[in-house]
Amino acid sequence: MMWLIIRVMDLDLRHLRMICAIAEAGSITKAAARLGLSQPAMTTRLHQVEEMIGGRLFARSHTGVEPTRLGRQVISRARIALSEIDALFGDLRDADPAATGLRLGCSHLACVASVVDRVGAALPGRPISLSIEPSTVLLADALTRGLLDAALIGMIEGFEVAFTAPVVTRTVLPRYPIFVALSAAHPLAGQAEVRLSDLRDERWISPPGADDGSLAALRACCRAAGFEPDVRYDAPSGAGHMLVSAGHGVRLVDPTSPVPEGVAVRPLAGDPQVARLVMAWRRDRLGMQTAAAVYQGLTAAFQDHLDDNPAFRKWWDAHPETHPLP
Numbered sequence: 001m002m003w004l005i006i007r008v009m010d011l012d013l014r015h016l017r018m019i020c021a022i023a024e025a026g027s028i029t030k031a032a033a034r035l036g037l038s039q040p041a042m043t044t045r046l047h048q049v050e051e052m053i054g055g056r057l058f059a060r061s062h063t064g065v066e067p068t069r070l071g072r073q074v075i076s077r078a079r080i081a082l083s084e085i086d087a088l089f090g091d092l093r094d095a096d097p098a099a100t101g102l103r104l105g106c107s108h109l110a111c112v113a114s115v116v117d118r119v120g121a122a123l124p125g126r127p128i129s130l131s132i133e134p135s136t137v138l139l140a141d142a143l144t145r146g147l148l149d150a151a152l153i154g155m156i157e158g159f160e161v162a163f164t165a166p167v168v169t170r171t172v173l174p175r176y177p178i179f180v181a182l183s184a185a186h187p188l189a190g191q192a193e194v195r196l197s198d199l200r201d202e203r204w205i206s207p208p209g210a211d212d213g214s215l216a217a218l219r220a221c222c223r224a225a226g227f228e229p230d231v232r233y234d235a236p237s238g239a240g241h242m243l244v245s246a247g248h249g250v251r252l253v254d255p256t257s258p259v260p261e262g263v264a265v266r267p268l269a270g271d272p273q274v275a276r277l278v279m280a281w282r283r284d285r286l287g288m289q290t291a292a293a294v295y296q297g298l299t300a301a302f303q304d305h306l307d308d309n310p311a312f313r314k315w316w317d318a319h320p321e322t323h324p325l326p
């Protein structure tokens with residue numbers, strides 16, 4: 001892995017933004033238009049970057065382009081680098097009045113139970129409101145339209161949502177696995193981890209936020225495991241556990257989610273689906289110091305719930321490279 005880090009260091013910010021733009025747009029032509037370049041110029045630059053990296057970053061598909069395995073590694077590290085640069089060179093003035101209320105958004109994660117307390121402790125005396133929304137697309141839209149000041153957002157790898165200025169991001173967790181929830185009486189519930197291919201005959205509960213790619217991601221990882229998932233039920237986030245406990249279906253879940261009675265939550269062997277956790281905020285609403293305080297509060301809130309699922313705590317302890325930066 002060190003060779004990849006060294007090679008990425010040879011790239012400049014324009015290269016990193018181009019790679020991320022292609023990944024987000026899913027098309028070289030669309031990414032070129034977004035960056036104000038011609039398609040041939042974008043293609044030429046991409047080939048130059050691939051020569052520097054030493055391998056292809058994207059493969060053509062019937063819908064556009066998709067990152068290769070090497071491409072996913074480079075994109076992941078590029079996003080981390082860009083988010084840190086944006087955070088460092090954002091608005092250096094703490095432009096937001098301390099008395100102004102902070103409007104927070106959050107994906108449907110276990111840590112919502114601690115977000116208000118932790119961010120409130122980081123910003124004493126500042127009123128905080130919280131909107132919980134399973135759709136990444138809707139959270140991004142609320143930030144763009146100024147309905148939120150900041151948000152903690154989980155995004156499935158390969159189905160990232162783009163943000164536009166003045167919204168900037170900082171990575172909280174570069175990578176974490178998605179687990180599966182099944183009935184405690186299920187024959188596979190006694191295993192330490194479950195192979196996705198062993199769930200080929202199960203009925204599935206659709207993941208929340210289908211408009212931002214979560215349902216497409218479920219179908220994609222199941223197809224990679226050799227089957228088409230039978231998505232039978234559509235239940236709002238948090239409302240499907242009754243179906244799971246009764247043995248009517250299985251579902252993918254946030255690994256820190258508390259385990260309801262009658263339900264078993266297990267890791268999927270090989271981590272076939274992973275996500276990234278980011279803090280996004282409006283640079284015109286939060287200055288550098290306030291954004292840093294919110295970031296610390298959000299990371300503390302997430303870590304408050306590591307022990308809600310012992311299987312995730314085990315994964316967490318084995319992967320220190322994914323832990324939030326101070």
